[in-house]
Amino acid sequence: MPPRLDLIRPHVQTLEPYTPGEQPEDANLIKLNTNENPYGPSPQVLRAVKDAVDDRLRLYPHPTAEPLRKKIAALHDCSPDNVIVGNGSDELLALATRAFVEPASPRGNRERQTIQYFTPSYSLYPVLAAIHGARNKEVPLTRSFGIPPAARLAQRGWLPKAALNFVTTPNAPSGRRYRTSELRKLCQTVQGVTVLDEAYAEFAPENALSLVQEFDHVIVSRTFSKAWSLCFQRVGYFVGPESLIQALHRLRDSYNVNGLGQIAAGATLDDLPWYRENIRKVVEQRERLAKELEQLGFRVVPSAANFLLAAPPARSGDAQAWHEEFRRAGILVRHFTGAAVKNYLRITIGTPEQNLRVSEIARRLLAARTQGRKH
Template sequence: MDQYWTPLARSLDPYVPGEQPKIANLIKLNTNENPYPPSPRVMEAIHQASDARLRLYPDPDASKLKAAIAARFNVSSAHVFVGNGSDEVLAHAFPAFFQYAPDPAKPLLFADISYSFYPVYCGLYSVVYERVPVRDGTLAIDLDAYRRPNNGILLANPNAPTGTALPLDQIERLLQANTESVVLIDEAYVDFGAQSAAGLVDKYPNLLVVQTLSKSRSLAGMRAGFAIAHPNLITALERVKSSFNSYPLDQLAQAAALAAIEDEAYFKDRCEAIVTTRERTVAQMQALGFDVLPSSANFVFARHPEHSGATLQAGLRAEGIIVRRFDKPRIADFLRITIGTDAECDALITELARLVRD
């Protein structure tokens, strides 16, 4: 039946999201969701917004939410863009800033081991790109390799799926050297130990910082993300958004996101809890012989020198623990393991110890 498809639809290699199993009583450590519920203020805000106003279109500008984000990052509302999760914000950035058919010698640059949605967007928007190899061994991003002509630079910081982070001074040096194209920093996991580049947007008009409320604020089910940048870049994003969907965030999502941003104490407490559990889990995995990359995210990326990643993943699944593995060169033996509650991570360590021993 694909005779009705366009050549573009045939050519796409869609992103494959992490498994969302329908089996009860699983320990789900495969999609980097927050193990803790949203702030109680979020639940109350959703309840309050669930009224007759749902018959009306939501605020197309999400003005209250933008104002709250702006206040938190000490910028104006003109510096803020919001969308349905950071994935939609990223999707709008491609047609806004990365040319369809640039000089082949000036591709969009991003790491060869990074968020696998990036090449999908390139295929959808016909963007010429090049995957820049990460360093051997550490799998860290080598910023020196990005100091060349390009159509844009796209960096996940912390990177996914590795969890490694770039210090802010290195990002600033890249911005100082790269002034002719947009540098997009995807900060989906920044709240778990990395430094945000959001404070640099007034200094560097080509910097676009993208964040999400899915991870650190427990709102993966609501789909809310945002960008912070110079107002000139925000205007371009708004033009693309309003040519695609003028009402991206529904009323409940706006209410939930606003409450999550405003409850700073709950946000900090849950992030600290996850970081504490992560560090304890890393130490326990290392004691079992795992090589664990330094993580500034709510997940770890690890392998065991004596056991294949596929074998360990299957062994965990047999005991009801779901983790993610990418069957790709250089990383096929790594497991990406979301940090869950203390109890969930204790169960993980127990099963890993059994698998390594057996």
């Protein structure tokens, strides 16, 4: 049968979907490409999920994830009314787009139709803007992935009245952190809703949750995917001013978070010490791998996340070639083609054994390349 493109909105026909990191079939590959946690959920969490696999599966889960929202609120010392849980934080970022941004039209206020974010940052943001038919404003970070100082922001085209700002902090894909004082100044420059996307905050020495108390236009986004080892379950949440959170509740699907996900996330919050120890190990390993790669001549961006952005040594081949050679050697890392990051590899922190393998392979590849140049 010929495809019925005439049934699909022209706008949708031209959309480029988000490119997720590869989920390889080969279980022998060391998978360091999507910033998953090398440590699994705690035994207590696994037990809670297994115990919930019973006759309950025929019932709908809690529509607003209330028991989980109460636990998140207790963790962050706020009210459950300040919390919305999503099918991963990705869902909530999409809801924010729909709630706060007008689709682009020749009439109306352009800034009300604009989503603003720094580049490089999370590559989902432009996709969300495109899906919604919104305008997007990309503002480059500095060469070292810093937020330009307030005086420079205007020069770079930063819009004080964009309807929605996404700020990845710590930044992805660089891992660079921003101080709360710096983020506070940034929030003061904008009037639109500002989502501080803290997907990796638990690996950083500081987070910006306190800014939710200070501003009525600031939301913090968190996920159970990274520090809490639950990518598979798809649970994320926003903490923000009640009026903004209630607007998002109006848009979400009736049962947007699956029941086992709610149970897994709730059990996680009952077992935090176990996870804090894993986070400590990841941070320790991050610092160690960074040092080892630097000793080999890589340029490594100081990271406050569970990954490193590292540029291979000069004259050792381009990052794309390194990516392929790592893969042939059994390690999957991520390479992005954007101008600011194309010379780098993004390497998720794995177990100590996996990280050791990364530096061993890097040393071996480097030696082979140096040999190759001599002959």
